[in-house]
Amino acid sequence: KAGVTQTPRYLIKTRGQQVTLSCSPISGHRSVSWYQQTPGQGLQFLFEYFSETQRNKGNFPGRFSGRQFSNSRSEMNVSTLELGDSALYLCASSLAEGTGANVLTFGAGSRLTVL
């Protein structure tokens, strides 16, 4: 059974650019959630999508957005990149809606460096 696949694994951007990250969940999983991981800050929740609808959103500016397609694959976009956006972006999938009580299966992440 294939795991959660995130692409690209590494990318370098400059300030002001935008970036799109992709996440393919485990087959059959309909919930995809996104997290930003920075050293010493743990995982900060960005948003969760279930059945193509955003179900929950964390405390991030509007530059961070996402969407989910009918096959449950999800993308997140960050516009007008800032140096502080440099981080590991993780996505996780689960069978049911709601990250608060379900087992999350994470991908290996996309490491974004903003210069």
Added chain:
Amino acid sequence: GENVEQHPSTLSVQEGDSAVIKCTYSDSASNYFPWYKQELGKGPQLIIDIRSNVGEKKDQRIAVTLNKTAKHFSLHITETQPEDSAVYFCAASKGSNYQLIWGAGTKLIIKP
């Protein structure tokens, strides 16, 4: 808002010894407490979780204890092995309609 504090940030133990990581949460309505292990270059993986109606849960060498009165829960790893070296994250939530609130992580180092 909900906050989860995790200690220590780094823990170094001799192979074969036990390791204990502690988390404290602020919202007394929290009822789900998972622990995730993140190995180098990988995403976090659930290793054990506990719900508020249970005080302790064990799975081979790992165990989690929950003290609802004090609002803290701990991860216990016995007979540590080199493959236990990783970053461990605790989290807490009030249920499926709420998001997980994560601790900052503990880097566990197993010394040979």
